[in-house]
Amino acid sequence: MTANADFAFRASARRTLDLEQQAVAALAAKLSDDFDRACQLILTCQGRVVVTGMGKSGHIARKIAATLASTGTPAFFVHPGEASHGDLGMITPKDVVLALSNSGETSEVTALLPLLKRMGTPLVSMTGRPGSTLARHAEAHLDAGVEREACPLDLAPTSSTTAALALGDALAVALLEARGFTAEEFALSHPGGSLGRRLLLKVEDLMHGGDRLPSVPLGSPLRDALLEITRQGLGFTCVVDGANRLVGVYTDGDLRRTLDQHGDLRPLRVDDVMTRGGKRVRPGMLAAEAVKIMEDNRITALAVVDDDDRPIGALHMHDLLSSGVI
Template identity: 65%
Template sequence: MSVKPENLSEMFDFRRSAKAVLNIEKQAIEGLHQYLDETFVRACQLMLSCAGKIVVTGMGKSGHIGNKIAATLASTGTPAFFLHPGEASHGDLGMISAGDLIIAISNSGESDEILALLPVLKRRGIPLICMTGNPTSTMAKEANVHLCVRVEQEACPLGLAPTSSTTATLVMGDALAVALLEARGFTADDFALSHPGGSLGKRLLLRVGDLMHAGDLLPQVGIDATISQALLEVSSKGLGMTAVVDADGLLAGLFTDGDLRRILDLRVDIHSTSIAQVMTANCVTVRPEMMAAEAVKLMETKKINGLLVVDADKRPLGAFNMHDLLKAGVI
């Protein structure tokens, strides 16, 4: 007898099942601590000394996990790619060069497709790290280093679908990648070079000097200018502000459209009053090498909408506002 979907939730406790899965997989991850021994250290040392690329391989679900591990390694400073073991025995082994290293993944340690590659890898002298759930398997015995990822049970109640075992393997891969990242001294700037696209790359790569309005686009008036002259500059450059410079071209202050609102309440004559009398003398400035993301944080903290960019001598180089940061995809 079929059960209608709307009645199924009344007959089955989905949350209980999900919580059981999380608990089992949590235990699987905690169980990995026992395997972070000298073999893990040797694996890291072998990968760190690899002059070529890390080639990750695995069949089925292990292959999907291996693909993710390769991607994580590549994006964190360890050149890597995934090689399908089935395709490898039909010509793709040519992708492996002297100086490369293989990470082979199989829960049983007896994957036929991977075992078929071992004689060729041995003959070519390619170092082999195997990640399996069976330390007595053929792959474990043939490996230069074997990383055990054995779990007590799969989260699948049938014990058939790879669940806890694939989670444990993925976590072990993350552990390798992060350990190597730290050992290499890999920085946020290095990470950004691998992720130039999208908002992540823009937040990590873009600097103030890349988006500021400079040259003729920089709003700027002399310190002897009147308020009305400053307003024309603010209006023509469209940034809601203008720098005020002294006779030597050094920054003397800043005037914004916010300052205009304040002086209008004071009934100041904008045609005769000098900008020096109403400008903000000690304004917040930044250097062109500052990360754009840092500028966002500074502007939010100071509750300001725009910033002037200056050199070491406080000479204005450019200006930008929140709209520029938004347009550039930084926020």
């Protein structure tokens, strides 16, 4: 077969997208009491959701299992062919099985029905045919039927797999909302991703403390403050009173203003030119909150203080960048 250089590729793509969009849009009208029953079965499940499917439906089933697992519903995928050859032992009566098959007659999937019934494991089916074997033997059936595939031959699973994927997402999100699943809980199952870093890392995990904390006493010559900024390399220094409480900060930006306003820096003390008060954060604050304070105030570093306003650390924008928080 030779390629046609004049073929209307974009027109074909638009037709495919239109058909798949229509297939997804039609799902809302197909939602019934069975969707509620499926959600209740899963919410009251004492085990896990075992998702299964063959061929293209199996690929969609894997994705649905992954989405459920990452949004608060413990789930995993079992290949139906392997289930009949030993992997059925992974399924228990406390689980719920979610089985996908567009026809509802896939032999590898329907072969599991007698075994699931014998174990008493609840079955939720997702098919394109409400009258199919799989649909009739399920405690709840999710109708993912489509009028036609986007494939011009109406053969390759296209619209049907898109619809099943969207319906799986709808199920996962409904369960997520019913559980009151939070962003922090999501982050716990995604610790290696950027979201996990933003939601789990705290200021105390990234701050510089001990000998790396830049600090000078109130009344110090400005020269000492500049030396401290240079020595620590964080772009600022804390200024503390006799009780070691934070009374201000002196930054690179303050130095530029000092140079504009004073011809001779030698007689100046840090008290004369520091930013009184200064922005500060607590060690238990989320690093993402510290980012917002920096962005809102256009600063690159923050003092970290304890409950008595005594500096215990310093946080720099570079630390947030290198950790992946921003």
